Amino acid sequence: MSSDQPFITDESQVVTETRDARMTGQGDRFNSRLREAFGSSPFILTKFDKFLNWCRGSSMFMLQFGIACCSIEMMHTYAVKHDLDRFGSGVPRASPRQADVMIVPGTIVSKFAPRMKRVYDQMPEPKFVVGMGSCTISGGPFQEGYNVIKGAEEVIPIDIHVPGCPPRPEALVYGVVKLQERVANGEAAPVTVKPYELEEFSDLERDELVDKLADQIDDDELVMRYNFADSP
Amino acid sequence: MSLERPDTVDDGAVERTPDELEALLGDLVVDRDDHLNAPGFVIRPDTVQETLSVLKEQAGYDHLSVVSAQEYENRYESIYHLKKYDDPTQEVSVVVPADKDDPVSESAEPVFRTADWHEREAYDLIGIEYDDHPDLRRILLPETWQGHPLSMDYDKDRPQIATLPEHANPLQDHHKDEESDTMFLNIGPHHPATHGVLHLKTVLDGEQVVDVEPDIGYLHRSEEQMAQNGTYRHQIMPYPDRWDYISAGLLNEWAYARAAEDLADIEVPEYAQVIRTMGAEMCRIAAHMLALATFALDINGDFTATFMYAINDRERVQNLLEDLTGQRLMFNYFRLGGVVWDLPEPRDEFFSKTRDFLDQLPESIEEYHNLITSNEIFQMRTIDTGVLPPEVAKNYGATGPVARGSGVDYDLRRDDPYGYYDELDWDVITEDGCDNFSRLLVRMREVEESAKIIEQCVDLLEDWPEDERNIQANVPRTLRPDDDTEIYRAVEAAKGELGIYIRADGTDKPARFKIRSPCFSNLQTLPEMANGEYIPDVVAALGSLDIVLGEVDR
Numbered sequence: 162m163s164s165d166q167p168f169i170t171d172e173s174q175v176v177t178e179t180r181d182a183r184m185t186g187q188g189d190r191f192n193s194r195l196r197e198a199f200g201s202s203p204f205i206l207t208k209f210d211k212f213l214n215w216c217r218g219s220s221m222f223m224l225q226f227g228i229a230c231c232s233i234e235m236m237h238t239y240a241v242k243h244d245l246d247r248f249g250s251g252v253p254r255a256s257p258r259q260a261d262v263m264i265v266p267g268t269i270v271s272k273f274a275p276r277m278k279r280v281y282d283q284m285p286e287p288k289f290v291v292g293m294g295s296c297t298i299s300g301g302p303f304q305e306g307y308n309v310i311k312g313a314e315e316v317i318p319i320d321i322h323v324p325g326c327p328p329r330p331e332a333l334v335y336g337v338v339k340l341q342e343r344v345a346n347g348e349a350a351p352v353t354v355k356p357y358e359l360e361e362f363s364d365l366e367r368d369e370l371v372d373k374l375a376d377q378i379d380d381d382e383l384v385m386r387y388n389f390a391d392s393p
Numbered sequence: 394m395s396l397e398r399p400d401t402v403d404d405g406a407v408e409r410t411p412d413e414l415e416a417l418l419g420d421l422v423v424d425r426d427d428h429l430n431a432p433g434f435v436i437r438p439d440t441v442q443e444t445l446s447v448l449k450e451q452a453g454y455d456h457l458s459v460v461s462a463q464e465y466e467n468r469y470e471s472i473y474h475l476k477k478y479d480d481p482t483q484e485v486s487v488v489v490p491a492d493k494d495d496p497v498s499e500s501a502e503p504v505f506r507t508a509d510w511h512e513r514e515a516y517d518l519i520g521i522e523y524d525d526h527p528d529l530r531r532i533l534l535p536e537t538w539q540g541h542p543l544s545m546d547y548d549k550d551r552p553q554i555a556t557l558p559e560h561a562n563p564l565q566d567h568h569k570d571e572e573s574d575t576m577f578l579n580i581g582p583h584h585p586a587t588h589g590v591l592h593l594k595t596v597l598d599g600e601q602v603v604d605v606e607p608d609i610g611y612l613h614r615s616e617e618q619m620a621q622n623g624t625y626r627h628q629i630m631p632y633p634d635r636w637d638y639i640s641a642g643l644l645n646e647w648a649y650a651r652a653a654e655d656l657a658d659i660e661v662p663e664y665a666q667v668i669r670t671m672g673a674e675m676c677r678i679a680a681h682m683l684a685l686a687t688f689a690l691d692i693n694g695d696f697t698a699t700f701m702y703a704i705n706d707r708e709r710v711q712n713l714l715e716d717l718t719g720q721r722l723m724f725n726y727f728r729l730g731g732v733v734w735d736l737p738e739p740r741d742e743f744f745s746k747t748r749d750f751l752d753q754l755p756e757s758i759e760e761y762h763n764l765i766t767s768n769e770i771f772q773m774r775t776i777d778t779g780v781l782p783p784e785v786a787k788n789y790g791a792t793g794p795v796a797r798g799s800g801v802d803y804d805l806r807r808d809d810p811y812g813y814y815d816e817l818d819w820d821v822i823t824e825d826g827c828d829n830f831s832r833l834l835v836r837m838r839e840v841e842e843s844a845k846i847i848e849q850c851v852d853l854l855e856d857w858p859e860d861e862r863n864i865q866a867n868v869p870r871t872l873r874p875d876d877d878t879e880i881y882r883a884v885e886a887a888k889g890e891l892g893i894y895i896r897a898d899g900t901d902k903p904a905r906f907k908i909r910s911p912c913f914s915n916l917q918t919l920p921e922m923a924n925g926e927y928i929p930d931v932v933a934a935l936g937s938l939d940i941v942l943g944e945v946d947r
Binding site: 225226227228229230232233234236237240241242255257267268270271272273274275276277279280302303305306307308309326327329359362365368370371373374377378382383384385386387388389390 | 533534535536537538539542547549550551552553554555556557558559582583584585588589590610611612613614615616618619622631632635638639640683700701704705707708721722723942943
C-alpha cells in the first residue's frame with residue numbers, strides 16, 4: 162500500500178502534452194472524413210445558405226406530439242434500441258415554439274384539425290412536417306368515418322409521408338433521415354392546396370349551415386369548414 | 394337486533410332467476426326482450442330511475458357496464474347493461490324504448506353516476522334526449538356538429554363547421570371575492586402529460602384545482618361505424634387493435650372474438666385458447682410497461698431512466714409478439730373460432746426466447762421497484778394523492794387496475810372465465826390504498842401474474858401432442874347470425890372491462906356495434922380524484938388512470 166504516497170497527477174506533464182498536441186496539429190481522433198475532404202486548409206468556402214441548410218438538417222428539434230396509434234411507435238423510435246438521436250434529430254420538445262419538425266402520428270378528426278393547425282402555426286419558420294402512417298396520407302383504415310379528415314395534408318403541408326399502419330420505427334427513422342437530406346439540400350415542401358383552413362366565422366361564405374349556426378358562433382371566432390362531399 | 398328492513402337487505406350474492414327479477418320489478422316491466430347474455434326487461438321511458446334503483450338496491454346489480462343506444466325503424470332504444478361487481482356472470486339488461494318522433498327518455502344519472510357520459514354519448518351519436526340529465530351536451534363531436542351520425546337519416550356528405558373556441562372561465566363569477574380568484578387553464582389537447590389528445594378544462598384557485606372537466610373526442614375515429622360497415626368474419630377484426638393501441642391488441646381482439654363467437658355459437662379449440670391466453674398476457678405486460686413508463690415520465694419529468702428501461706422491456710415483448718403474429722403493434726392475429734396461424738417454427742426457439750424473457754423479468758421488476766416504488770420523492774407524489782374510494786369507483790363503473798387499486802376485487806378473467814384462465818394458477822391483485830400509488834402497484838404486480846400465466850401456457854404448449862394442434866374451428870365463410878339476436882360480452886383488457894354489444898339483423902354485418910371502453914368510464918372519475926388537490930396531483934392522477942385516447946373516444 163502506498164499510503165505515504167498520495168495519488169498526484171503530474172500537471173506539468175499534462176500541460177506539456179496538450180501544448181505539444183496543439184503545436185503539432187490535430188490528433189488522429191479529430192481526423193474525420195469531413196476534415197480529409199477539406200485537405201490541408203483550415204478554411205472552407207461555401208454559400209451561406211448552403212451552410213445554413215446543412216446545419217438545419219443536421220440538428221432537428223422534434224415536436225413531442227402524440228395523437229394515436231403511431232405515437233406508440235414514435236415513442237419507440239425516440240427511445241432505446243432505435244434511438245432517433247443518433248441522426249441528430251432526437252430530443253422531442255414539448256412546446257411547438259421550440260420545435261422545427263412536427264411528426265403527425267395519427268388520425269386527424271374534425272375536432273382536432275383546428276388544434277393541429279394552431280400548433281403548426283405556433284412553430285417558428287422554417288418548419289417541416291413528417292406525416293406518419295396511412296391516416297395522415299388518406300385517413301387510412303378510417304377513411305370512411307363520418308368524422309375523419311382524409312389525410313393531414315388537407316390541413317397542413319407535409320414534406321415526407323411514411324406509409325404503414327403503423328410504420329415500423331425503422332421506417333420512421335428512414336423518413337426522418339430523408340427529411341434531413343431534403344432540408345440539407347434546401348428543398349422545401351411542395352406547394353399543396355389545403356382545402357381546410359382556419360378562418361373567422363364572419364369570413365365564411367353565407368350558406369344554409371352558416372345561417373343556422375350564426376347564433377351559436379361569434380363572428381370573430383376561428384372555425385374550420387369541412388366539405389366532406391368534396392373530399393377524396 | 395338488526396334495525397335493517399329485511400326487504401332492502403341484499404348481500405349481492407343471491408342469484409335470482411329472471412322470473413323472480415320480473416316479480417321484483419312488478420308493474421315496471423312492460424315486456425320481455427331477452428338477450429343472449431342476460432334477461433332483458435322492457436320498461437317505460439319515464440321509469441328508468443325507479444327501475445334501476447330497485448335493481449341496484451334490492452337485487453344488488455351495482456355495476457352499470459354501459460348504455461348502448463340505437464335507432465330502429467319504428468323507435469329509439471337505450472339499453473342499460475347491469476351486472477354485479479361481486480359476480481359479473483349475473484347480468485340483466487334494461488331496455489328503454491323511446492318515441493321515434495320525439496325520443497326522450499329519463500336519465501339514469503341520479504342512480505348510476507357513470508350514466509352521465511354514456512348518455513351524453515348516446516345523445517351525441519344517436520340523438521336520444523335524456524330528461525333530468527345534469528349536462529346533456531355533445532361529448533365526442535364538436536358542439537356545432539349537425540345531425541347524429543349513427544342515426545338512420547344521417548347524411549355523411551353534408552358540410553360541417555368545427556370551432557376553435559376561446560374558453561371562458563365557467564366558475565369566474567361565483568368564485569371571485571376578496572379572498573380568492575380563480576384562473577382558467579387549458580391542459581391539452583396537445584400536451585405531454587395528457588397521454589394523447591385529451592383536453593382538460595381546469596379551474597384553479599392558486600395552486601389548487603377547483604374544477605377539472607375532461608373534454609374528449611379529439612380522436613373520435615367513428616370506430617363503431619367502421620365495425621358496423623364490416624363483415625363479421627374478416628373485416629371487423631383489424632379494428633379492435635386500434636382501440637387500445639398500447640400493444641393491447643390481442644386483448645381487444647379477444648373482446649370482439651368472444652362476443653361474436655358467442656353470438657354465432659362457435660366453439661374454439663382448446664389449443665387455440667391456450668395460444669390466445671399466452672398472447673393476451675404478453676400484450677398485458679407490454680401495456681402495463683407503457684403505463685409504468687409514462688407514469689414515471691409524468692412524475693419524474695423528462696425522458697428518464699425508468700422510461701427507457703420500460704421501453705426496453707416492451708421491445709422484448711414486442712419481439713415475441715412479432716414472432717407470434719407477424720406484427721409489432723397491430724396484430725390482427727385472432728380469427729373467429731381460433732387464431733390465424735400456429736406458433737412460429739422452430740417452436741423450440743420461440744419457447745426458449747419466451748422463457749428467456751420470463752427469466753429476466755423478475756430482475757427488471759426488482760429494478761423498477763428500486764427506481765420508483767421505493768423512491769421517496771415518488772412516494773410523496775403518489776401516496777394519498779388522487780384518492781378514489783371503492784364506493785365512488787363502483788358508482789362510476791370503474792374497472793381494471795383502477796378499481797382493483799381501490800380494493801374492488803373484480804377481474805373478469807376469474808369472475809367470468811373465458812379462454813384458458815380458469816385452468817391456470819394465478820391470482821387477482823388488489824390493493825387497498827385507493828391512491829395513485831396503489832394503482833401503479835397493482836399494474837406492477839399484475840405483470841408478475843401475467844408472467845406466471847405465460848409460463849404455464851408455454852409448458853402446456855410444449856407438451857401438446859402434434860396431431861391435436863387445432864388452431865381454428867370450422868367456421869363458415871360468411872356468418873349470418875339470426876335476426877334480432879343481441880349480446881353483450883366483455884373481457885378483461887389491460888385497462889379493465891372491455892365489452893362489445895352486438896345486435897344482429899340477419900345480414901353478415903352487425904346492425905349495431907357498441908364498444909364499452911374501460912377508459913371511458915375510468916376517465917370519468919378524474920374530477921373525483923383531482924378536485925381540491927394541487928395541480929401536479931392532477932397530472933399524477935391522470936397518469937395513474939392509464940387512459941388511452943383511442944379507446945376513450947373510439
